[in-house]
Amino acid sequence: MAFGAAGTLTAKQLPAQKTVSPPLLDQSTQSKISVLLPRDRVPLSFVIDDSTCLVNMGHFCTPQFATAWPDRAEYKQPWQEWPREIPDSFVREFGEWCSENGVKGKYSIVPYPACVGWMDRELPGWSRRQLQDSLKLVRDLMVPNWDIHPEMITHTRVIDLKTGRPMQEINKATMENSFPQEKKSVDELAAYLAYALRILKNCGLPCEGVTTPGGFGNAVKKELPAAVHQAVRDVFGTELPHYFKYVEMGDDTEPKLENLSALDSTYPQVTANVLAGTGDWFGGWQGIRTIEQQRYLSPDGQTGRMADLIRARQPAVMLCHWPGMFNNGSKDGFHAFQSIVRTIASVYGKQTVWMKLSEIGRYWAAKRLTKITLTDGKISLIAPFATQCFTLSIPRSSNIAASNQLTLSHGSQSQLIKRVSSEWKLNSNTFFVDHQSVKVCFDLTKGISSIQTS
Incomplete structure (x- = not known):
């Protein structure tokens, strides 16, 4: 969860980072050409926190959080009554419906969920075959349309990297949601992130980014982007790492480009900080909250945070927690989400496009740089x-x-870009002419390319 178990979802103050805003147009070009949104449409995405294979994180996390924070009311819920499993049948139902409706986003796989078991080894309470089948389902069904992130190692207890065991003491200093309590170097943070990433790599899951659970990294916000870049690049060789940590409830939900260096080299260094633009108003991280569907979008599509973001032409990234989709079996959160997606399609379908977080981060890196x-x-x-x-x-x-x-040219290769008759048909390798401008859409290649009349 991005802010989850530690408290209420609120807008967070982003750390001071070296960022860039305008595209790098030369002086003669600046008044003539501008970079639009992809296909001139508002990016949509769905961030799912607290997901993993089989384990219901609401059931297993609650008693561990209660030990570390015994006075918090939300940890005194009857977790024993909740199912220990979110079954693969629900993952399949959710994933297939999203695929049919074009939904994309981010889906966490916690590598050692609440210390129950290791995704790349054994998961006590389930057979090895059940675990392997669950991982295969994620690889086959979710990976094509969803970024897979580790949400640290356990989402609960801090792991001693030397022993692979949870720290002996149980308090806020040894819980990932509030770790670290003191300054850590980039290398120290990267080592912890890389530990989580390697487990998912062992599972055959690709990762281009990470999600921070709760307040993880709050004491090291300046070091975090460099640590993310170092860890993701070291483990997966990812060209452009990204991360999810922040919810932005203000006017600007565009990704932030951080940790910038060597931009003119063959291997530029950038970390994309991709923001969510809503709170979690589904069932919450325990799956028991009252669903507030209209805070996302009203049935007629005219009010709600998603309507506001789409009209403002800002990235509209929804946030939820996986137990809040399943709702301990009722699936009320999923049904509410389906209704929201259908409304977006009917009211804003020609103005929006679903994207993974990595795709949004990559587009903004290209847009700005x-x-x-x-x-x-x-x-x-x-x-x-x-x-x-x-x-x-x-x-x-x-x-x-x-x-x-x-004609789009890149080295010895060329590609025709054809004119289309309406703006909503704008897609890769097309252009549209209206009364004021020409909008050209194409797949941008790394390096030098050009567009000119054929």
Whole structure:
């Protein structure tokens, strides 16, 4: 959970980081060309925290949190009455429905969930075959449309990396939700993150980012982006690591680019901090909260946080916790989510596009860091990162507006970009001309490329 077990979801103050805002247009280009949203649509995504294979984190986490924070009322719930398992049948039902409806997002797999068992070894209470089948289901069904993140190692107890065992004492200093209590170096943080990542790598699960549970990393916010980059790149060789930690309830939900260096080199260094734009108003991390569906979106699609973000053309990333989808068997959260997705499709379907967190982070890295020039009707681009459906707006006065097709060139390769008759048809390798501008959408390659009339 991003803020979950430690308390109420609220907007968080982001740490001071070196960030970039405007795209790197040369002076003559700046008033002529702009980078739009992908396909000129608002990105949507769904962040799922506290998910893992089989283990119901609400059931197993609650007594451990109660030991560390004995006075908190939310930890005095009747966890013994809740099911210990969120079955694979629900994962399949959820994943198949989301695939059919184009939903994408982030899905956590806690590697050693609440110290119950290891995802890459054994899960006491379930057979080895059940664990392997559950992991295969995630690989086959979830991985294509969802970023897989470790949510640290246990989501409860801090692990001694030398022994692989939980720390002996049980208090807020030895719980991942409030770890660390003191300053840690980038290397120390990266070692902890890498430990979690390696377990998922052993399971055959790809990871381009991590999720922080609760207040993990609050004392080391400045070091965290570099640690994420180091750990994810070391374990998975990921070009552009990202992480999920923050909920932003203000006006700006765009990803933050942090830990920037060597931007003009072959191997630029950037960490994308991808934000959620809502609280968790489903069933919460224990799956027992009253669902507040209208806080996300009203049945007519006119009010709610998602409507506000879409109208403001800001990334609209919803947040939930997996037990709050299952709701200890009632699946009320999932049913509410289905209703929200259907409403978005019917009211805002031509204005939005579902994306994984990694795709959103990558698009913003390209949006902010690609150098663009427009000279004599030719667009030249130097991109440190590739991305799909990169979309530019060019003045209609350009000679590009009179063309029926354009040519995208990268080295010896070329690709035709064809004109479409309406803006909602804008997709990769197409362009649309309206009364003010030309909108060009294409798959941006890393390095040098250009677009000109054919």
